[in-house]
Amino acid sequence: MKQIISRCGNICSECPWSTHMRKKIAKEDWDEYSKQIKYYIGFKPVKYEWEGCVGCFTPNNELPSHPFFNFLKKCRTRKCGQHNEIPNCAYCRRFPCANTVARNNITREKISEKLGKEIIDNEYEPYIKMFDAMENLNEIRNKLNDTQIKNPKPVFYKREITKLTGEFNNEGFKFVYVKLLEIANSNLKIKGIDTVAGLEMYKIREDFLWRFLWIVVLFGEIDGNKLRIDSATLYDNRKPISLPSNEEGWNLYFDILSEFNVSVELEILTDNLYTPGGYMRAKTPKTNEPAYIIKMKGGSDLQKLPFFKVMNEMLLELQKKTGKLGFSNFKKLNFNPLLD
Ligand code: SF4
Ligand code: SF4
Incomplete structure (x- = not known):
């Protein structure tokens, strides 16, 4: 055949x-x-x-x-x-x-x-x-x-970023906004987001990364410039994203964050990390205890603020002012409700 x-x-x-x-x-x-x-x-x-x-x-x-x-x-x-x-x-x-x-x-x-x-x-x-x-x-x-050999037919994408209609009164919020804008304007380490496959990869990374930032900053334990979150908390708040199925999958996102001077580390808490089908667990079987912890630390440029603490205040305020629309506003960087 x-x-x-x-x-x-x-x-x-x-x-x-x-x-x-x-x-x-x-x-x-x-x-x-x-x-x-x-x-x-x-x-x-x-x-x-x-x-x-x-x-x-x-x-x-x-x-x-x-x-x-x-x-x-x-x-x-x-x-x-x-x-x-x-x-x-x-x-x-x-x-x-x-x-x-x-x-x-x-x-x-x-x-x-x-x-x-x-x-x-x-x-x-x-x-x-x-x-x-x-x-x-x-x-x-x-x-x-x-x-x-053919050149791929290009596809175009413009990420939705809401224009600010005023100024931040809070200098810390302004600093965090600039950092988030940097992430939003990046290609998230994908060369070729002008191809169908590249753009789909970009959208998957984009969806994951913004949801991940939202969860860790709102539900993680914050100590100024450092943040830690356990996998059980992540798992319970993950929807609509799925968590990476292995350590390599996580490392990809840690690598992207390192471009923005945020270092991330994975601490494994169990010997029973993978299911028989090969998927990384978020909770250890029978106990519901977290299987791992994610630790994040802001690098030198973020140290002028307690970065995660300020970002947490910013997201809490966005949530308070826009309720259920909080996350979709965050993803579009629509911080207009926080401006004077
Ligand atoms: S699963 Fe993939 S490789 Fe296998 S037959 Fe289908 S298209 Fe081909
Ligand atoms: S997946 Fe990559 S190599 Fe394959 S057709 Fe698309 S751009 Fe080309």
Whole structure:
């Protein structure tokens, strides 16, 4: 059978979730096969009886109604490939873009590090290679000539920031506002927010970061320029965002905050941090006790204020003046209700 490569570089024709593998692997061999996939990849392919994924080239209106396909509909790499009318990311001038780099989490080296052993070809080829998207894309790219590589069609986005209609009377509030404006005007460490995939990544980071700042500043324990919040409190106030599923996910946001001179540290409180499915817990099982603590500290430029204390006063006042609209005003930097 001809090899089918998905938009992101996965090999659909060898993917354990595909219709193809359900035809290729006999029912009696499925259990052993799916056990091997779980061992290397970390997820168990859903049961044999299910027809399987029809691949990401199927248009949305032809996708079966099974809930599995919601993930295909939401996939930003698929949307970006469709928008740019290219078969996969190897054909894109921006490759490897921030999105392809962020997705590069299944490689021979990474699986070898996770399992603490060398991965030989007999393990890599049947159980890992189909998800080693970066490697697969590089192989395709090396065979393309320059005329086959396309510039992505740009997309435009203007973040909604409300104009201030007056001046802050409170110098501390003014200082915090300027810092927040700096964050709001940043690309949150994403190169290429003019691409469909880059912009979607940016929006996810933006949604998370503003909600995170809102929660930690309103619910954390503040000591002037320092702040700490436990994961149980974060979890209880997280909606509508989900917390990162692993330490790497958190580190990404800590890295973004470090650009604004806020250092963040994660203190793990339990040996039982991950669920069997590989997700980071916020509460330890049975006890409901926090699984970790996040500690933040303002760097030198923030030390001219007790930064978090002033920001806490500012957000409390915004909440008091605008009630349920407090968070949406904060996200738009609409501090007009606090001006004279
Ligand atoms: S899950 Fe992804 S790689 Fe697997 S068949 Fe579907 S589109 Fe292809
Ligand atoms: S911008 Fe990135 S995700 Fe989009 S097509 Fe290009 S390489 Fe793929």
